[in-house]
Amino acid sequence: MIEEVFRAEHGRAVAVLVRAFGDIDVAEDAVQDAFAEAVRRWPVEGTPPSPAGWVITTARNKAIDRVRREAARAGKQAQAAMVDEGGPVEVGTVQDERLRLIFTCCHPALGLQARVALTLRLLGGLTTAEIARAFLVPEKTMAQRLVRAKGKIRDARIPYRVPEEGDLPGRLSGVLAVVYLVFNQGYGGRDELAAEAIRLGRVLHELMPDEPEVLGLLALMLLIESRKAARMVDGELVLLGEQDRGLWDRGLVREGQALVRRCLEIGRPGPYQIQAAVNAVHSAAATAGDTRWGQILRLYDQLMVVAPSPVVALNRAVAVAEVEGPGAALGLVDGLDLGRYHLFHAIRADLLRRLGRDEEAAEAYGRALERTDNPAEMTFLEKRLLSLRP
C-alpha cells in the first residue's frame, strides 16, 4: 500500500520539489526520505487522510532540512534563512509540475537510453534495480547511466521547462517516442513496462488533454494491450487473425476506440493517431474475416504520407495482401531494404506460403528465425516452418 502510494505519487512529488529546489538529487532524496518515514509511521499512526499531500509536504520538509544543514555547514546562514517553511501541502492547490519534468527527462540533448531510464526513475518511480532488470542490464550500469544523465542536466543546464509553442511539436514527439519505446519493451514479455508506459500515457493525456498525438499514443497502447491475453497462449505467439477475440479486454478496447474517435473530431492526424486507428479497425471486427482491410489500407496510405518508413511500407503490404492478394503484396515487400528485420522475412514467408511457393517460404522462415531471439516468436516461426513440410 505504501509502495503503491509512492509509486503513484513519485512523479508529482519529485516534479514539485525540483521546481522548488532546482536540483533533481535533492528532490529524489527527499521523496526517498519521505518514503522511509511513511514506512515507519503509517503502520503505527494509520494512513494520513491525504497520502499524496502528506508525501509532498514531508518530502518538502526533508528537502528544506537538507538545504539548511548544507547551508549551515557551508556558513551560508543567509541562504538557509531564505528557505521558506510553509504549511502542509494540499495536492489540489499545488501546481502540477510533471509536464516540466517529462520534458527535462526526454530532452534531445540526452541519449535515448538515458531519457528512458530517467523517465522511468523520476516519473514512474521505478527503482534503479527495477529499471535495470527490465532492460536486462546490470544494476550498476543503470545506476551509472542515471548519474551521468542527471550530471548532464545539471552541468549543461538543461532547462526545467515546457518548450515554447514553436518547439513543442518536435519536443513532444520525442517524449511520445520514449513512452512508446517503454511500451514496446514491455510488449516483449516484460508486462510491468507496458503497464508503466500506459500509466505515463495517461499522465500525459491528463496534462495535455487536447494534443491529438498524446491521445493517439494512449489509444494505440490501450488497443494493443487489450489483446494481451489472446496474443500469448501457453507461451506461444498467436497472430491477430487467429486470436480468440473473446479474450480481448473489452474495457480497454472501448477506451481506445473512444480516444480514436476524439482524434478524428480534432482532425489533426499524426503517426500515432493513424496507427491507433488501424488498431481500432481490427478491434471493431467481430471475427478476423470481418476486418475492413480496405479501410486499413487507406490508413496505411495516409501513414506513408505523414511518416513514411520501410517498416510502415511492410505493414502496408500486409494490408495489400488482404485487399489485392499475396502476389501484389510480395512485389511490394521484395522492393524493401529490410533484410535485417526478422518480421520482413516472416511476412515474406507467409506471402510465399499463400502463393504455394513452399520451398522459398521455408527459406524465408529460416532467415526470420536467424534474426530473432524472442522465444515466443521462435516457437511460432518453427511451427510455421514445420507446417510447410508435407
Next chain:
Amino acid sequence: MKLYLLNMIQPVGDPPPPEVLEKVMADIFEIRRDLELEESWVFGHGLHGPEASTMVRLRDDEVIATDGPWAEGKEHIGGITIIQVEDLDAALKIAARFVKATGLPMEVRPFHGEV
C-alpha cells in the same frame, strides 16, 4: 547566466569557393550582431588549421614544443564562439543558427559554474 563554448567542427580540406564563403561570412556576421544586441556574445573567432598548431608538452622534466597537432584527424575545430545565455535550450538555438549558416556541425559545451 551560463557560458557555453560553441566549437565549429570543420572537415579537413580546402575551404569552399569564395562566392560560397562570402555568403557564409555575411550570415555569421549577422548572427554575431544579433548576439551582441541581446548581450549573449562573449567572444568568437575562426581558427587556422592544425597545420599552424604547435604542441607544448612535458617530457620528463623538460618542456618541449613540437610541430602540429597531437593527432591526425579527419576534422578539427574550425572556430570557436563563447556565448552567455540562460540555459542549454538558448545555447542550442544559437548553435542551430550557426549550423544553418555554415552547414557544419557544432559542439555545444558548457563551462563550469555560472556568470
